[in-house]
Amino acid sequence: EAEVAQSPRYKITEKSQAVAFWCDPISGHATLYWYRQILGQGPELLVQFQDESVVDDSQLPKDRFSAERLKGVDSTLKIQPAELGDSAMYLCASSLGARSYEQYFGPGTRLTVT
Template sequence: EAEVAQSPRYKITEKSQAVAFWCDPISGHATLYWYRQILGQGPELLVQFQDESVVDDSQLPKDRFSAERLKGVDSTLKIQPAELGDSAMYLCASSFAGSPETQYFGPGTRLLVL
């Protein structure tokens, strides 16, 4: 069964450093989502792509976070500089275009900022 791939699974960094997370969606899924899940809370959408275009980045802290999906397939989420409050699980999900109600989630990257 096809799955959403994410790497790394775990990342420890010091504040003010740069970090990057990678996501490879299920083949054929045009829509890709990045979520942040803070401990004890539900996932919160950071950015949504339709192919290579950003559809929604209203909750993305753009002063330090950036996301790209240059060829409309895999995607990278970057934080620079990382802050202590960025410690969380970063989840990637994908879906067919026009079907946001059927998203498949990856295993996530757990980030710890020291």
């Protein structure tokens, strides 16, 4: 069964450092999502891609976060500089298209900022 891949699974970094996460969606899925899940809360959408274009980044803290999906396949989410409040699980999900209500989630990257 096809799955969404994410790496690394765990990341510990010091505040003010840069950190990056990688996501490889299910093959053929045009839409890719990055979510942030703070401990004790539900996931919150950070950015949504349709192919290589950003269609929603209204909740992305653009002063320190950036995301790209250059070839419309895999994607990278970067934080620079990291802050203590960025400690969270970062989830990637994909779906066939923008009108597809079914999203498939990866295992996530657990980020701890010290």
